[in-house]
Amino acid sequence: MNLSQAHLSVRTTCPYCGVGCGVKATPKGDGTVEIAGDAGHAANSGKLCVKGSALGETVGLDGRLLYPQLRGADGLRRVSWDAALDQVAGDWQAIIAEHGPDAVALYVSGQLLTEDYYIANKLMKGYVGSANIDTNSRLCMSSAVAGHKRAFGEDLVPVCYEDLELADMVVLVGSNTAWCHPILFQRIARAKEARPEMKLVVIDPRRTATCELADLHLPVKPGTDVWLFNGLLSYLARIGAVAPDFIAAHTRGLESALATANVECADPLEVAKICRVDPAALMEFYEAFAATAKVITAFSQGVNQSSAGTDKANSIINCHLIGGRIGQPGMGPFSITGQPNAMGGREVGGLANMLAAHMDLEQPAHRELVQTFWDSPRIADHGGHKAVDLFKAIEAGTVKAVWIIATNPVVSMPDADQIKRALAKCQLVVVSDIVQNTDTNDFAHVLLPALGWGEKDGTVTNSERRISRQRAFLPAPGEARADWQILCQFAQRMGYEGFDFDGVHAVFDEHARLSAHQNGNAPGEVARVFNIGALAALSRNEYDALEPVQWPAVRLADGRVEVSQRLFGDGRFAHADGKARFIATTPRAPVNAVCEDFPLALNTGRVRDQWHTMTRTGKSAKLADHVAESFVDMHPQDALLHGVREGELARVSTKWGAMVARVQHGGGIARGSVFIPIHWSGQSASDARVGALVNPVVDPVSGEPEFKHTPVRVEQFRVSWHGFILSRQELGLDAVAHWTRIQGRDFARYELAGRNTIGDFGLWARELLGVDGEDADWLEYEDRSAGVYRAVHLSEDRIDQCVFVSPRQDMPSRAWLASLFGKERLSEIDRVGLLVGQPVEKGADAGPTVCSCFGVGRNTICEAIRSQDLSSVAQVTACVKAGGNCGSCVPEIKKLLVETLAEAAS
Known part of the structure; x- marks a missing residue:
């Protein structure tokens, strides 16, 4: 710097x-x-x-939504903020007057800051009087929330990140931590390097990058986690690896939980058979857990996103309670949250069945406390629609207006085509977003421009309960406003008092004061663990300077602030009697089983370098190369059985929808399962929304959908030709059967496939690229008998566009061609290479990106291994820098080392 x-x-x-x-x-x-x-x-x-x-x-402004818009007969038109908010307020008032408060709803996001979330919940639950506000965090963390509340009495994560380093054994369940939470994974990796005896166990149906560091990988059958952990509970009880004094003094319900566990899970051999794991590996895990006091069991979406997600979470917690492995350094169950502010949203009651400040909507005393504090005219007295049910209610017409904020449900929700149907029928759809074009925005009657990261101020809370500031460092673009401001201005138009805040610091202050209000301060008050009263009454400057701090943060009588790094160290939990609850968890298989028509089980998840629906990460060329297209990862034998081949396109279908993706054999998927990533939308691909496939079954307790087990069918997607384009201009490709758009540094890359027969390649290419005039600098090569075509459009000796077509997949390296777009002038040898279809100069092709941080390709790494006789990741890093920053590519480098060295030895 x-x-x-x-x-x-x-x-x-x-x-x-x-x-x-x-x-x-x-x-x-x-x-x-x-x-x-x-x-x-x-x-x-x-x-x-x-x-x-x-x-x-x-952070660039390309594609940004910059001013309010209303949809009329002629499409969207720009309007003033006053006109937009007056329209929305008038429509909401009319709908509520005719149909009641439950006829309107908000659907919000873990991308919101805590202050935005707080205002949204205050507005809906305290003033509109409906709990019809839910969040996309329902899709990722609500099962953990429900499990925490059942076990602990409150939604509480008892551990901190340091515990991952202090533990003698870390168990990662349903979490590809190396790709999805790389910084935490690197903390674990460094701790294990310092203490090689530290044991890492990964429990996951797939062999992911995370497994490369593991001492033990249990590739459980999808949906069998409760059998696995009930078996562990039964085993711990049987061998006496329990803490009887802790159980007697601090818990309830062990007998019932054990009785349930012993019905099907008392015999480890039977558990191994059900979970489809090696019995010796299962016993190795059970014995290591029993012998290790300091165990962290960290779980994420593989546990939560299930029709049995809450029971999975509680079956894990049960195994920690029985041995007293909780409340002390290096031990405890650990829910790793998916979004930047999923925790902050939970603090303010962001889910449809919660109240602010960790209070319960179903408790009259809590409702009265919150309503009195807000001085609000009403308070919601029953739970609202959870995410999946909300959009069903919209389609049914019982919810007539929905305001969607900072999320893209037409891509991210299960049964995503149902979301389309619902929004198409909805009387009023309002969307607040930072992006002009999304699959969801296509259905908006009103579009409102919000501030994005770098422009807005507020707080977020991470997985270890640490509150941190997001601060603005960029000016507000166009007419964009903060979400909390938009909602406050709307509330004022609705005639509601209590929304006149003079800054975001004032919203945070009210949130902090509510957390401490009647919170164990007087006789008869039951203390809630969530309490940030010490952060109340901050001035604007003090709020601006707020350092990261964990909660609870309580100001003591002598003025000192007490902050808790861990919870439950004193053995007291948040239930009224202070005792934790063992929860009886009856194992049950996923609701929709595979069948003859849909014989494979679909698992969905993230890839390393992308985020959600790519409205942000999709702008980055650095992030685009690692995984450029959506894919369906299959076992080779399943691919053979279903008539598809690696590298070719396949149609994947379910009872709910279909999509097209490229087949790959990643080597980490078991027979009977497939994996597809979640990120591609209608803006980035022609037909790759995996949400359209996912079944809408939900956990009966949490309402979280089953993203990890949907029966699917895979079949060949026949095409006549394959191709790709690199272009400095954006292209319209509606006429092409299949396409994916990938962001390059100075261009957009399009992967194509067609089902038509191309008559005149030159004419077709010029029309597709928008190249007019016979005098254009146009180089082309055609082998009509082989169906091969290559063309390059130059502008002042600089490559402007290129297109390559072949009936096969063996086409030129995209990485090499991308490098040519960085040149101001093409050399003669570059022109020769373009027509030949490969680089003439040795070493010009770095290959697909492995290390995105430093832009290091596979070919570069493999050549360094061969030529420098490298044998370790550290040597690779020293030679070509790969793996030297975030470390998330280290598992791939290890794999390349093994493959390259084995190739050299053969």
């Missing part, structure tokens, strides 16, 4: 996963932003994953 710019650096928080890494952002004179990790932030100590490192590439 230039020292003259150091004073411009702003400390903020990453907007991606729940790790909540500190970021230092420095705006530069040329309009770019320099991004670095914040060494002073406890979550990451200056480290950033590749997504965080690339944040500077995502």
Whole structure:
């Protein structure tokens, strides 16, 4: 960083996963932003994953929604804020007057800041009088919330990140931590390097990058987690690996939980058979857990996103309670949140069945407390529609207006085509977003421009209950406003008092004061663990300077602030009697079983370098190359059985929808299962929304959908030709059967496939690329008998566009061609290579990206291994830098080392 710019650096928080890494952002004179990790932030100590490192590439205004718009007969038109908000308020008032408060709803997001979330919940539950506000966090963390509340009496994560380093055994369940929470994974990796005896167990149906560090991988059959952990509970009880004094003094319900576990899970051999794992490996896990006091069991979406997700969470917690493995350093169950503020949303009651400040909607005393504090005219007295049911209610017509904020449900929800049907029928759809074009925005009657990361101020809470500031370092673009401001201005138009805040610090202050209000301060008051009363009454400047802090944060009588790094150290839990609950968890298979028509089980999840529906990460060329297209990962024998081949396109269908993706054999998937990533939308691909396939079955307790087990059929998607385009201009490809758009540094890349016969290649290519005139600098090569065509459009000796077509997949390297777009003038040897279809110069093709942080390709790494006789990741890093930043590519480098060295030895 230039020292003259150091004073411009702003400390903020990453907007991606729940790790909540500190970021230092420095705006530069040329309009770019320099991004670095914040060494002073406890979550990451200056480290950033590749997504965080690339944040500077995502803050441009291309594609931004910059002013309010209303949809009329002629489409969207720009209007003033007053006109837009008056329209929405008038329509809401009319609907509520005729149909009641439950006829309107908000659907919000873990991308919101806590202050935005707080205002949204206050508005709906305290003033509209309906709990019809739910969040996309329902899709990822609500089963963990329900499990915590059942076991602990409140939604409480008892551990901190340091515990991952202090543990003698870390168990990762349903979490590809290496890709989805890379900074936490690197903390584990460094701890294991310092203490090789530390044991890492991964429980996951897939062999993911996370498994490369594991001492033991249990590839359980999807949906069998409760059998596995009930078996562990039964085993611990049988061998006496229990804490009888802890159980007697601090818990209830063990007998019932054990009785249920012993019905099907008392015999480890039977458990191994049900879970489809090696009995010896299962016993190795059980014995290691029993022998190790300091165990962290960290779980994520593989546990939560299930029709039995809450029971899965409680079956894990039960195994910690029986041995007293909770409340002390290096031990406890640990829910790793998916979104940057999933925790903050839970603090303010962001789910349809919760109240603010960890209070319960079903408790009259809690409703009265919140209503009195807000001085609101009413309070919701029953739970609202959870996410899946909300959109069913919209389609049924009982919910007539929905306001969607900072999320894209037409892509991210299960049975996503049902979301389309619902929004198409809805009387009023309002969307607040930062992006003009999304699958969801296509259905909006009103579009409202919101501030994005780098422009808005507020707080977020990470997975270890640490509150951090997001701070603005960019001006508000166009007419965009903060979400809390938009909602307050709307509330005032509705005639509601209590929304006149003079800044975001005032919203946070009210949130903090509510957390401490009647919170164990007087006789008869039951204390809630969530309490940030010590952060109340901050001035604007004090709020601006707020350092990351964990909750609870309570101000003692002598004025000191007490902050808890861990919870339950005193053995007291949040149930009224202070005791934790063992929960009897009856194992049950996924609701929709595979069958003859749909014989494979679909699992969905993330890839390393992308986030959600790519409205942010999709802008970054650095992040695009690692996984460029959607794919369906299959076992080779399943692919053979279903008539599809690696590298070719396949149609994947379910009872709910269908999509097209490229077949791959990643080597980590068991027979009978397939995996497809979640990120591709209608803006990035012609037909790759995996949400359209996912069954809408939900957990009966949490309402969280089953994203990890949907019966599917895979069949060949026949095409006549394959191709790709690199173009400095955006292209319309509606006439092409299949396409995917990938962002390059100075261009867009399109992967294509067609079912038509191309008559005149030259005419077709010129029309597709929009090249007019016979005098264009146009190089082309055609082998009509082989169906091969290559063309390049130059402008002043600089490559402007190129297109390659073949009936086969063996086409030129995209990485090599991408490098040519960085040249101001093409050399003669470059022109020759373009027509030949491959680089003439040795080493010009770096290959597919492995290390996105430093842009290092596979070919570069493999050549370094061969030529320098490298044998370790550290040597590779020293030679070509790959793996030297966030470390999320380290598992792939290890794999390349093994493959390259084996190839050399053969």
